[in-house]
Amino acid sequence: MTRRQKAIALSVTLSVLLLAAAVALNIGWIVINARRITPLIWGVVSFAIIIAGIIVYTVVLVLEIKRNEDHNTFLNAVTHELKTPIASIRLYLETLQSRSLTDDQRRHFYEVMLADAERLHRTVDNVLKAGAVRERRSVHGTDVDMAALVRECVDVAVLRHHLPPGAIHLDVEGEQPLVVRGAPEDLQTAIANLLDNAVKYSGDAVRVTVVLAAPTPDTVWVRVQDRGVGIPRRQLRRIFRRFYRVPALGAARVTGTGLGLYIVRSIARAHGGRVFAHSEGEGRGATFTVELPRAARA
Amino acid sequence: MSRLLVVEDEQHLAEGLRFNLEAEGYEVEILGHGGRALEALLRDSTRFDAVVLDVMLPGKDGFAIASELRAAGRYVPILMLTARSRPEDVLRGFEAGADDYVPKPFELAILVARLNGLLRRGRWHRDAAAAAGGDVNAQDTIEFGGRRIDFEAMQVTSGEQAHRLTRMECELLRYLVSNAGKAVSRRAILEEVWGVHEDTDTRAIDNFMVRLRRYLEDDPSSPRFLLTVRGVGYTLALPAER
Numbered sequence: 001m002t003r004r005q006k007a008i009a010l011s012v013t014l015s016v017l018l019l020a021a022a023v024a025l026n027i028g029w030i031v032i033n034a035r036r037i038t039p040l041i042w043g044v045v046s047f048a049i050i051i052a053g054i055i056v057y058t059v060v061l062v063l064e065i066k067r068n069e070d071h072n073t074f075l076n077a078v079t080h081e082l083k084t085p086i087a088s089i090r091l092y093l094e095t096l097q098s099r100s101l102t103d104d105q106r107r108h109f110y111e112v113m114l115a116d117a118e119r120l121h122r123t124v125d126n127v128l129k130a131g132a133v134r135e136r137r138s139v140h141g142t143d144v145d146m147a148a149l150v151r152e153c154v155d156v157a158v159l160r161h162h163l164p165p166g167a168i169h170l171d172v173e174g175e176q177p178l179v180v181r182g183a184p185e186d187l188q189t190a191i192a193n194l195l196d197n198a199v200k201y202s203g204d205a206v207r208v209t210v211v212l213a214a215p216t217p218d219t220v221w222v223r224v225q226d227r228g229v230g231i232p233r234r235q236l237r238r239i240f241r242r243f244y245r246v247p248a249l250g251a252a253r254v255t256g257t258g259l260g261l262y263i264v265r266s267i268a269r270a271h272g273g274r275v276f277a278h279s280e281g282e283g284r285g286a287t288f289t290v291e292l293p294r295a296a297r298a
Numbered sequence: 299m300s301r302l303l304v305v306e307d308e309q310h311l312a313e314g315l316r317f318n319l320e321a322e323g324y325e326v327e328i329l330g331h332g333g334r335a336l337e338a339l340l341r342d343s344t345r346f347d348a349v350v351l352d353v354m355l356p357g358k359d360g361f362a363i364a365s366e367l368r369a370a371g372r373y374v375p376i377l378m379l380t381a382r383s384r385p386e387d388v389l390r391g392f393e394a395g396a397d398d399y400v401p402k403p404f405e406l407a408i409l410v411a412r413l414n415g416l417l418r419r420g421r422w423h424r425d426a427a428a429a430a431g432g433d434v435n436a437q438d439t440i441e442f443g444g445r446r447i448d449f450e451a452m453q454v455t456s457g458e459q460a461h462r463l464t465r466m467e468c469e470l471l472r473y474l475v476s477n478a479g480k481a482v483s484r485r486a487i488l489e490e491v492w493g494v495h496e497d498t499d500t501r502a503i504d505n506f507m508v509r510l511r512r513y514l515e516d517d518p519s520s521p522r523f524l525l526t527v528r529g530v531g532y533t534l535a536l537p538a539e540r
Binding site for chain 1: 308310311313314315317318321354381382402403404405406407
């Protein structure tokens, strides 16, 4: 049993005992005052309040313990995400400084360090973004042509992850243009996070399909589908929670901060839309759909 | 040439470590998955002279790998190399059976120096055991209560039974023996044996004491030698005829 499970077990046991005592006292009160209506009613109401109080208290406590644990997991994950690229950059700098290297080796090491700096930048960005989107309830932006925006995101993802052309396939369906009113930078962040996840959980064979469509005249869908490790059904709703990480899936790498999908959801909501996930289960890929309201045509 | 196993799932770090350790004259093998690393080590731990072990790994984390190896009686030296540098993580690493703990980001020269130290101690221990045929220098052993502690061979023998000690258990015992008869505080132990100075949970010490009692006492629940000093810590009471 982990420390959290122990704490939860203890508080739940205590509450159950208190509840049992309250119920027993309540029954006793009813028996003793069976014929006296006023104290009977007063007693039953007071006991009901006590029982309700204990239940609310237990639920709040358990939720708080869980939140605390999530926060710990988050700190460990962020520590790992920040320190790993720093360790790597430092190791390569020391190597460049102290060893005699060929030009090819040197060029390769520079590339590795650039990739690590990029990773560091993305982690810092995500942490800052998660703080920023929390504050925001809605956005009043400009008209954004989603086809152009998504195409740009796909190009960036292919470059950033060194993917072969065609690893991410983009399909634009429906009547053009698909315009959404919002903040282009936020929308870009949301799509980029979904693409990064799709690539990260695909393993070595990256085959991602991005579909942009208008399922109804007033909505726009951006759908990102991968054929990677998939998501167990019970986790499908939890994955959008802040700090939440799916418990390690097979050979899945333990990277990320647990913020990516939370940011996607916050951005979708701020734009008056939503995001939902679908997966046939472990090993069978996952599909994420961002649904946004389509801007009224001028 | 010393053979090292580097268990690291971050490809860039693994590659960089391989390059540098090979340049230092080690033979290096890399595994990126916790479960597979443990399998490889359990299959044949003598193939490696030391293991550089990350903590956050897919499959099985570094703490679990170290403790399962030790539980299986494999004593290959382990250096933990990890981003988790809080005192409780360091203690947890040693408790799991690590011999050294280096936080990331690390300085290459220091990592290499510590690895060399680890390998050197391993060699000394092997040489001493070979030269003396088990009967090592008297000051490196101590006997009491029908037990014989051998600090060089890192084991406690009682009659026919022998318990191997991890390096930290051995260091802790050595500290207790050198302070025999005196009460030593948990904080002193943390600072002297682990070199940890920050405010930290000293209860981790108690887990070590429970294990040491299992090796040293006939009845670990009512100890005769390794005694708790209420409100202070512990004391090792050696019999007078020593």
